[in-house]
Amino acid sequence: MSLVIDQLNVRFDEHHVIHDLQLELASEEIVAILGPSGCGKTTLLRTIAGLQTHDTGTIRLNGQHIEQQPCEMRGIGMLFQRPVLFPFKDVLGNILFAYKRKNDWNMTEVNAIIEEMGLKGKESQTIETLSGGEAQRVVLIRALLTNPRLMLLDEPLSALDVDLRRKIALEIRSILKARGIPAIHVTHDPAEAEIIGDRVVHWNELQPGDDDEE
Secondary structure, three states: OOEEEEEEEEEEOOEEEEEEEEEEEOOOOEEEEEOOOOOOHHHHHHHHHOOOOOOEEEEEEOOEEOOOOOHHHOOEEEEOOOOOOOOOOEHHHHHHOOOOOHHHOOHHHHHHHHHHOOOOOOOOOEHHHOOHHHHHHHHHHHHHOOOOOEEEEEOOOOOOOHHHHHHHHHHHHHHHHHHOOOEEEEEOOHHHHHHHOOEEEEHHHHOOOOOOOO
């Protein structure tokens, strides 16, 4: 198993957002978690990434306990609902932010993935000129260049129209599969879940006996 989450609990004051959650992710598997807005899906991803503290439970990635590691040490890439990009940098500048130092730049790899993602010729464009789909592609490229051990997708297609959502969902799945990167994709859209996921899991299935919890 690439990811094993056992008895995970997260509270906000008295509100039990995640209750004894169990999830296992096989090597190179993409799991889509389906649930309504506000049920705790984003909190789960933030907790796995190290952006949210948890109360109890364990998170193991490739056999290693990561629940106490800082987020930058976990080797996890994440796409949010809204693309997180720097407006003062152009497309290439945003992509190169994946590297910690200029000496680490691998322009052969960068140019290849830019072409693969259909952004060749747009390297010098400003962020505000990009479509929603193009902006998410930039974020995905940046995440992939960090060689993540796991990708977390927090409804990154929710702001797109139906046809574009399907197109980019297929692109994301193809890219993750080609690279053998396991992923968790959360969504409230059953059609999107079926496109991206090898397996679709409903939110309440992850917390047996706790159907009333949000």
